[in-house]
Amino acid sequence: MEKVLQVHDLHVQFSTFGGIVHAVRGVSFSLYRGETLAIVGESGCGKSVTSQSIMGLIPTPHGRITKGKIQYGGRDLAKLKEADLRKIRGVDISMIFQDPMTALNPTITIGEQITEGLMEHQKLSKSSAKRKGLEYLEMVGIANPDIRFKQYPHQFSGGMRQRIVIAMALICEPDILIADEPTTALDVTIQAQILDLFRQIQKQTGVSIILITHDMGVVAQVADRIAVMYAGKIVETGSRRDIFYHARHPYTKGLLQSIPRLDQEGELIPIAGSPPDLFAPPQGCPFTARCDYAMEVCVRVYPERTHIQDAHLVNCWLEDERAGLGRNAAGKNSYY
The missing domain is CATH 3.40.50.300 (P-loop containing nucleotide triphosphate hydrolases)
Structure with a gap:
């Protein structure tokens, strides 16, 4: 294209x-x-x-x-x-x-x-x-x-x-x-x-x-494609199907969990906390303070971009091959 x-x-x-x-x-x-x-x-x-x-x-x-x-x-x-x-x-x-x-x-x-x-x-x-x-x-x-x-x-x-x-x-x-x-x-x-x-x-x-x-x-x-943005950075990019059915970044999953769905009952799950102060943005991943899966490296270093498949890219240490939890943890906690 x-x-x-x-x-x-x-x-x-x-x-x-x-x-x-x-x-x-x-x-x-x-x-x-x-x-x-x-x-x-x-x-x-x-x-x-x-x-x-x-x-x-x-x-x-x-x-x-x-x-x-x-x-x-x-x-x-x-x-x-x-x-x-x-x-x-x-x-x-x-x-x-x-x-x-x-x-x-x-x-x-x-x-x-x-x-x-x-x-x-x-x-x-x-x-x-x-x-x-x-x-x-x-x-x-x-x-x-x-x-x-x-x-x-x-x-x-x-x-x-x-x-x-x-x-x-x-x-x-x-x-x-x-x-x-x-x-x-x-x-x-x-x-x-x-x-x-x-x-x-x-x-x-x-x-x-x-x-x-x-x-x-x-x-x-x-x-056709979606770029998910948080605290001045794009944290995940992919096709519509990638984002809605195979979201990898915890923030993307949080966005999806906070919207109503016809096929599910129960309360919506809001994302706890607030976005970081962009007067003094964090050194590492800006979502760390609100993330249930945050690791020590998330605080200190911004995650490298990981290629999932085709045009699906994510900046999250959970998806890095060096992470202890790796892709399985991210997949297990996937919204969809």
Whole structure:
């Protein structure tokens, strides 16, 4: 498969009054053409900061990429100037932001907002941009696009606003679409419609999607591959089947145990404790304090990456061949 994006050893820091926050600490992953990669984890684990880094949206001077590469189209996005990033942002790589309620300008019509990118980047005339804008409104399921084109955001429901935001992100036909918690503010019925829309659009356009979420239910429906993120690091990566049926990292298992399942009765099992302080991140595995299987080496040394099979990778000392418990203990305690 063709790689469209490669992130290697990405580090992002923020300077605050309380000190330096190490928000992203050595994240690496690849995105392939036409696939959906889900990045999952608790709030504050660095998911959104990773996506903002790809888009060149880290607020300066307090935030900065201190190390790493973001390879796209033969260029390192981490080193590009703002003028060059503007030529890529919204054209080759687009982003759907978390809250559809605030993603749209309330003082400008939907039509003006959806065609702005076309006229700016593709230099289309106003009439040509309008034709394409109406086409994309119809594609994302907005009824009566001719009428809706002239209306303002407050005249739409939350679900319809999210569809409009998706149309705006796709209208310049990007290679990559980053969706940051795209269904968080929506009810269950609308959420299902938006996920169906993602599948239809990907089938029609072949766009590669990075889905940022903490909702494992959403991940199960749309993801091809999953990267599990914790305390600024990716701790496990694999196919949807690898993660849901053969999870190896204790944190991944904890996430799965904390969500309701129709085939099991009883109480949900939360992950005890809290994530580590990223002002002073731990030297070893960041999950050590919350892990039932932690060993002495976990405190002192960050675990090396272990290849399980195919694309299934995990950073956990339990999976290292030198560990006393090894794979059998991890398998025995597997959620599935």
